[in-house]
Amino acid sequence: MNKLKVNNIGKQYQKSIFQELSFNLNEGQILGVLGKNGTGKTTLLDCISGQRQVSTGSILYNDQPQNSELFKSSIAYVSTTNYFEQTETVQQILMEYTILFPEFRLEKAVEQLEIWNISPKQKWLELSEGTKVKVKIACEYAKETSILLLDEPFAYLDYSSRIQVKKMLRRASGEEKIILVSTNFIEEMDTLFTDVLFMNPFRYCEVINLEDLREQKNMSLKEIYEEEANDTFI
Numbered sequence: 001m002n003k004l005k006v007n008n009i010g011k012q013y014q015k016s017i018f019q020e021l022s023f024n025l026n027e028g029q030i031l032g033v034l035g036k037n038g039t040g041k042t043t044l045l046d047c048i049s050g051q052r053q054v055s056t057g058s059i060l061y062n063d064q065p066q067n068s069e070l071f072k073s074s075i076a077y078v079s080t081t082n083y084f085e086q087t088e089t090v091q092q093i094l095m096e097y098t099i100l101f102p103e104f105r106l107e108k109a110v111e112q113l114e115i116w117n118i119s120p121k122q123k124w125l126e127l128s129e130g131t132k133v134k135v136k137i138a139c140e141y142a143k144e145t146s147i148l149l150l151d152e153p154f155a156y157l158d159y160s161s162r163i164q165v166k167k168m169l170r171r172a173s174g175e176e177k178i179i180l181v182s183t184n185f186i187e188e189m190d191t192l193f194t195d196v197l198f199m200n201p202f203r204y205c206e207v208i209n210l211e212d213l214r215e216q217k218n219m220s221l222k223e224i225y226e227e228e229a230n231d232t233f234i
């Protein structure tokens with residue numbers, strides 16, 4: 001069983017963003033990283049991806065540290081950073097991925113773009129913000145990695161696109177990926193997440209199984225989120 005192990009990590013800038021955060025995730029799990037603006041959702045995903053360093057603690061994949069080749073080649077990350085040239089076409093982006101990432105499967109990305117009706121001939125600058133997000137998701141999903149991180153993938157997506165992306169993520173989870181999604185969209189996520197993590201600087205944070213939590217409280221994820229927010233003034 002492949003496992004991501006987050007071991008007592010903390011991140012500090014001038015102030016502490018999070019501390020003593022520990023959890024394990026296995027293949028097939030889809031973790032929703034939730035919490036108000038500024039609670040450290042992006043920071044957490046950046047730390048797991050290796051784009052930022054944790055201040056304390058460690059992150060392991062199958063017992064291998066973040067600087068190992070195994071770890072680096074196991075992570076795909078849809079971040080909010082804009083990493084493509086304005087004038088390059090989607091086709092050129094696909095070629096770059098093919099050259100840069102041995103784990104990238106071109107046919108899988110092409111298939112996903114076709115499902116979403118995105119033409120490879122279009123230039124990056126011609127794409128709407130929602131379409132740009134979908135191109136990034138298709139490219140990162142098409143990397144054959146065990147871990148897929150997505151930072152607020154739903155922000156620019158319309159309702160039907162959100163449904164499409166959720167469908168794709170469920171498929172990815174069936175392909176035995178470990179998936180972490182940060183989002184401020186709570187309402188439609190009961191049917192996506194297997195687990196949730198409420199980021200809160202004033203409280204001990206842990207990963208909780210969503211089905212158990214909903215059964216225990218007899219509430220939807222949105223109601224649980226609101227209760228959490230009221231409880232702690234986050």
Ligand SMILES: Nc1ncnc2c1ncn2[C@@H]1O[C@H](COP(=O)(O)OP(=O)(O)OP(=O)(O)O)[C@@H](O)[C@H]1O
Nearest residue numbers: 013014017035036037038039040041042043044184
């Ligand atoms: N490079 C940095 N230097 C100092 N502080 C930073 C830096 N990057 C982020 N922060 C701070 O860390 C905190 C968490 O930011 P982060 O972007 O991770 O939050 P978030 O939960 O993703 O927010 P949002 O929902 O708005 O995207 C914020 O207070 C932010 O100002």
